[in-house]
Amino acid sequence: MDANHPANVAAQIARPRFSASADWIGLAAIFASAVVGYLLFPNNLALLTRVIGIVMLVLSVDLVTGFCGVATLGHAALFGAGAYAAGIAAAHFGITDPIAMIAAGAAGGAVAGLISGLVVLRGHGLGQLVLSIAIVNLFHEAANKVASWTGGSDGLTDIAPSPLFGVFAFDLWGRTAYVLGIALLVIVFFLLQRLSRSPFGMLCRGIRQDPIRVAAMGASVRKTLLKMYIISGMVAGVGGGLNAISTQVVGLDSLSFTLSAQALVMLVLGGTGSLYGAIIGTVVFMLFEDFVSAANPFHWLTIMGALLVGVVLFAPRGIFGTAAQLFDRRRRR
Amino acid sequence: ETIKVGVVGPFSGPFAIQGKNFKAGIDAWMALNGAKVGENDVEIVYRDLPAANPAQAKALAQDLVVKESVQYLAGFYFTPDAMAVTPLLEQANVPMVIMNAATSAIVTKSPLVVRTSFTLWQTSVPMAKVATARGIKKVITVVSDYGPGVDAETAFATTFKADGGEIVESVRMPLSTTDFSPIMQRVKDSGAEAVFAFLPSGPTTLGFLKSYNENGLKGAGIQFLAPGDLTQESDLPALGDTALGVTTTFHYSVAHDSPENKKFVEAARAAIGNPAELSFPSVGAYDGMRVIYKMIEATGGKQDAAKAVDAVKGMAWESPRGPVSIDPESRHLTQNIYLREVAKAADGTYYNKEIQTFANMADPGLAAAK
């Protein structure tokens, strides 16, 4: 009888593969690579900060695409909304405190996420993809049109964030921006790890695999996805805000289809459905791009293309996905 | 000692031809003037920025300054990219020489910015004068809906109206437009005597000019006025007869008749490989290099941005495009603007034939902004 006591039952069941310690190891790995990045490339911090901003965008794509199965080629709308929200707060309302700007970015991203979600979730499959393209293009056009707020195609300038905590100024070497970026990334990553384990995260994965089954369990597919879209918007918005702070300009490119498509490519490159995949994909893509485009500014696109093709051929689940699979296989033997 | 110059431009991507022209202009300069200023070697470090992307522009500039330790930043095809970099200059102690980006306001963002290209105000205002001189009363403007297009429209309309002309309609079309028939129909229906147009050079200009012909506007006697971006030399082979007779105003024609230009074109064509690809960004780059060499000379190779910029204020020389000088106050280039017409040469190639000169134009855009 006693064996059936809830606590005992729980104790009898082997916990699954993941465990809290793996989470901490992951966070520690991110932190460690951040420190290594800082020490090894003290002169590339601007690039690295930009990478962090884009990592947030790609994480945000992962939330809807990798976890929920909603394909999107329009996620830059969320990122750009965050960037413009932070930039406009600073340039037009004098809100120059970096933390407040990040908050503005997150809020802007969340609102854009809500709008995108409301539209995109009305479609299925390819329809979704096209709706997302339409959304990002509409956002882009709108930002171009209200040039008095956004600076139009000349970009939004005059963003001058005040020093972080009133002490650390955003300088040429970009140290402050980098440290701020890393701190934000670690926080966001920690929260997303939690999220992906949570009942909500599980429900989302269920939706990706079979939405009809989820509905047959009495859960609302639309509401769940919309919620995820808003969360995803906040994550992208933080990235956009970070970008606005570190570059002090926001351009229309941050709302572009191109950026959206790149983000998706980075995600698939790293491996969908895993937070690590999103980070690894972005870092590999951007550093590789930076490296080859500096090495050969004229023909690097071909090499980039070859990389993508190579990944599909030799690591069809993306870099992280395939590595994890290999590791798993080896361990099982 | 080696002095590094960081050049940011579109070397791949849809605008690669413009980046190629940057490089051709720079190579031409170095071929003609050597890679040494006094004791110092000059080395160019290129960074690719395929499309307008201020965040990346800033990251690249930072990378150039901090890691490559460049003493000069140059290039910049798009305005937002240049704008993104200006806040860095002071702290980095680096002057920036703009070889293309054409929005007037950039030079006001930092005292360390010098421009050797042109602004859309500079090239559009003379076109309004031409229209008035031709006795045209009603014009419709058609521009691409982005910064430079709006600049061109404003510049033209302001000047034309001040001279008593009438703008019957102002059309702004999305950059992505590919089919211009409906726009031409609209031009036709507007009752204007001439159309003032601006599109970024590239694939769409072909369709635009074709539509102009095919929809019978040319036949109906509606004149075509535009800044020279529309008849960029590299597009002329593709435009072919379609462009014949189109008149544009611009600061530079590859066919400009002067010994200085002959020398330049020869060197630049050798550098670019395909002679047909040479066009205006190359001359901005060529003159930009002249300015940078002067700066190096003035500072003796020491990094001192303010001194370097001061040294070129008021500098005047004979450029391949004609006589030019740097306005000491705005640090923008005062230059001649030419009215040109697309013509066919004896060897069957097309070129922009200069038919009228507007001498010593400063940037009217800066004046208008005040």
Added chain:
Amino acid sequence: MTAAPLEISGLTAGYGQTRVLEDVSFVAPAGARLAVLGRNGVGKSTLLATIAGQTRCHAGEIKLGGVDIVGRDSASRAWLGLGYVPQERDIFPSLTVEENLLVGLKDRQRSAVEEAYAMFPRLKERRRNRGNQLSGGEQQMLTTARTILGRPSVLMLDEPLEGLAPVICDELMAALMRLASGGEMTILLVEQRIRAALDFADQVLILERGRIAWTGTPAALHASPQTVERLLGVAAMPHSVA
């Protein structure tokens, strides 16, 4: 003497690293009606799928009419005379019933689809409907009929009775019996309904964790209730009508 239609020896197969079948060997003579039985998950479906070329064969030999087919792809196996009706009702959802049948024809005349309609009149009524608009049972009829139309020399059916109304089951089993008794066709039947399978088969093969655990005739199986109990987990054998 001509080679047997189907000869399996030492067959080992599975998914990725996991092995599902271990060293399975048997021979099906011409016109044989072989029933493959076994508990849930012992590898019955895997056996058929491996023979059909849909699952990788790790080791062993599969001979079809004397030809070793291990290296060949499914399509060539089909042209060599193998017919396979999978368990999961693999109809083509966006094709109409008639088009589904056409795919199975191989190079036969289009008019041959009438044979399928004769076997299952229900399909004829629904001939213009798309596959995904069919009821479960209709889909089952369609998969079976489609494969039979290709006139295979060896026909493998994975639970063809699932989801069929009792009357239709009777008719299908009768039709299969007719096909086999002509001697042209050798039939391999995996079926959960033990009684139906035993009524049909002339030889029984029971799998247990990927290995052949028992072979014999239906009569012998009837005579040994403890085998049934042990290998199939069914306490009392439902008695046969025959």
Added chain:
Amino acid sequence: MSAVFEVERLSKAFGGLAVTQAVSLAMAPGDRVALIGPNGAGKTTFVNLVTGHLKPDSGVVRLAGEQLNGMNPMQRVQRGLVRSFQVTRLFPEMTPREHLALAVLQRQGRTGRLFGTFWSMPEVLEEIEVLLRTLGLEAAADRKVAEIAYGQQRLLEIALALALRPKVLLLDEPAAGVPQSETPRIESALAGLPADLAVLMIEHDMDLVFRFAKRVIVLAAGTIIFDGAPGDVTKDARVREAYLGSYADDRSAA
């Protein structure tokens, strides 16, 4: 008699084909009804109409007195009308345990939670364990569904429906693909269902039907041709001809 579930004159046609024609039925709590009929008679369609996966042309569906027309499938499930699918619909990359966790959490309205996991909720774990045991799925509990045999997937399909603790349970061929050796598990699971739950089961396995059902409804060409006790159904000439075939002989012989 107080009906928990009522259907009135439900009709549906696809193009020209009337698949459901004015079907009416009522079920009381605790009812055990089998819905049988020839292939293509409209049984699955009937279930789809009731659960909201298809929109009826006319007719009314009521659950515990509340009219369900116009509600989507999800809302119907939330009110206690739960189904299983004829062709399994599961999450291929999740384990049975995770499936059940999701179902249990959903029933408790906890799937919106952003933090915490079911592994740290002992009462949820225990409920899952009980369900797994009932259907004999313990061994497969932590393997991906894509890797477990089809028969076990069918069992999981039933477990999922049970985890939602419905008022009315609609089972579409729950035993199809389940080997005879395993059908007792299903039967025992069904036997162990709460006494006040109304169950409607579609099934072609007559042995199971006759052991389970207290009432049999026969649907043919979209209309109910028989509604009565299991004992009487084999005697009905129309049913024998349209559906049962030799089975009826067997059974009367037995």
Added chain:
Amino acid sequence: MQSVLSIAVDALAYGMVLFVISIGLSMTMGLMRVVNLAHGAFAMVGGYLASYAVRDLGVGYVAAVVLAVAGTVVIAAPIERLLYRRIYNKPELIQVLMTIGITFCVIGIANYLFGPTLKTIPLPEMLSGPVDLGFRSIAAHKLFAIVCGLAVAAALWYLVERTPFGVKLRASVDNAPMAAALGVRTKSVYAASFAIAVGLAAFGGIVGAELLPIEPYYALRYMVTFLVVVSVGGAGSIGGALLACLVLGAVDTTGRYLVPEYGEFFFYLAVIAIVCAFPRGLLGRA
């Protein structure tokens, strides 16, 4: 009235050009279930080959079209064999990654071989002049595009819906292992239909070159438009693609005439409206 008619003509011409180029993509995406973002790249290759044939080899227009289409298919065949074959039946996102990679490579190579400038395909006398329609004149090449579009639509429809090949293709796509088990040589079927789709892309690239001129970035520049058209129509549906092209062509053209500065808005709002009303595209397969 005059201008309404005039707009209608423009809309039709624009729509049909879009159709000619997009229909091959509709085939790969809808029938082969491959999100082939390299479609534009193949259209571009066709354009380059045709331009090269006419300008540098001095071949006649018709011969150049045939040569270019055939040439593109020949170039694409090994790519299909080595790369595409690995991504049939793979998740869409993997297909996106691979085909974007291919596109990048094609762009890079085109840039290297032909330079970054525009390439035109000189038209024969017959197609280059305007044709008088009574109320206005229209470029002859636009009429040509309309005719080509209709011809392609009809031929493709027949092939897919009425021939045994079409049945085998659709069966292979629905369920490749099962089709193979029934004796369909799925690999050859895929290779053949891929060749057809690529041929159509090349043909569209050539016929549409007057509106969408050939340059290295062609491959990416118009991809979004093609993707939108195909999805709005419903991938794999020929009628759907045709309808989508006409509707979107009309919206785009009218918007551009009436309110050019909001042209994009109307186009994308129309896209959103249509997709919301028809989540699987106008005539999409379920």
